[in-house]
Amino acid sequence: MAKVKEYMTRGVYTVDRRATLKEVARAIAKYRVSGLAVVDEEGEIVGVVSDTDVLRAITEGKEPERTRVEEVMTPFALIIEEEASMEEAARMMVHEKVHRLFVVREEKPEHPSLSKQYLLRPAGVLTSSDIVAYIAE
Amino acid sequence: MLEMRVVECLRRSIITVEKGMSIRDAARVMKNCGISGVLVMEGSKPVGVLSDTDLVKALYRGLGKDARVEEVMSRKFFCVDPSATLMEAARIMTECGVSRLFVVRGARGETEVREMPEGIISVSDIMAAVAGGSCEGC
Numbered sequence: 001m002a003k004v005k006e007y008m009t010r011g012v013y014t015v016d017r018r019a020t021l022k023e024v025a026r027a028i029a030k031y032r033v034s035g036l037a038v039v040d041e042e043g044e045i046v047g048v049v050s051d052t053d054v055l056r057a058i059t060e061g062k063e064p065e066r067t068r069v070e071e072v073m074t075p076f077a078l079i080i081e082e083e084a085s086m087e088e089a090a091r092m093m094v095h096e097k098v099h100r101l102f103v104v105r106e107e108k109p110e111h112p113s114l115s116k117q118y119l120l121r122p123a124g125v126l127t128s129s130d131i132v133a134y135i136a137e
Numbered sequence: 138m139l140e141m142r143v144v145e146c147l148r149r150s151i152i153t154v155e156k157g158m159s160i161r162d163a164a165r166v167m168k169n170c171g172i173s174g175v176l177v178m179e180g181s182k183p184v185g186v187l188s189d190t191d192l193v194k195a196l197y198r199g200l201g202k203d204a205r206v207e208e209v210m211s212r213k214f215f216c217v218d219p220s221a222t223l224m225e226a227a228r229i230m231t232e233c234g235v236s237r238l239f240v241v242r243g244a245r246g247e248t249e250v251r252e253m254p255e256g257i258i259s260v261s262d263i264m265a266a267v268a269g270g271s272c273e274g275c
Contacts, residue, residue, distance in 0.1 A: 025267035034236070034260075051260045052236060054267065058139070059228045064267050090196040099190070128189040129173065135192050135202055136164035 005082035008103045010124040014039045022064040038073045047073035077102045086134050099128040144219035147240045147256035153178045161202035177210045183250050185210035216244035236260040
């Protein structure tokens, strides 16, 4: 059975929690990704922001140059173990209605939405595009 | 920034797959083109849309990679009129929970797939507009 670690993208693009939505949009456009991990002053991950979060904030009238990412981010992330199967990753994406999971090396915690300790050292990210790549084989 | 019209930013090249194709082959098209959704055709007629989310669901449902595109595709797509602003497109995407809209004259939101769209506008086009004041389209 194919494992998450075979298809994940290693490394995580991050943005500072004080960055503006405009800066987030720039990073998303530059790295050609659909979301970023949000980090605090010490570089620890405190949430996730996606392109659709930015979109929603703007349609609600928030100013991209003045709004900080920490105001619109999701203050937690979903994680999966790198030894998990791609089928398990698909199940989690469907159930949690997300397109992105952070991949960790540690044992999976009982509850998928997560505590900081598991997010401190994510090994990478698995997105719905990685599932497409798996099906393409 | 988002006052620009969809028609100024839309991508006119629409990638298509045949409804009888296997999801493996359709996934290859999506992977090779670096896109998250394709229009599904029956001959020269558009009949649905296949997105990366549909493929995630197919894997979750235990369908094999030889399953046909028509088994997992959606028969409706989400549309915006070419004269709408990017802000209006952003609103439709947020309301409908999608990251791409097909550009069809006179259409807004969820629509039965019947005619060939003029193009596509995606959340990444809007991000580019927010980031730099212009859009990547064309």
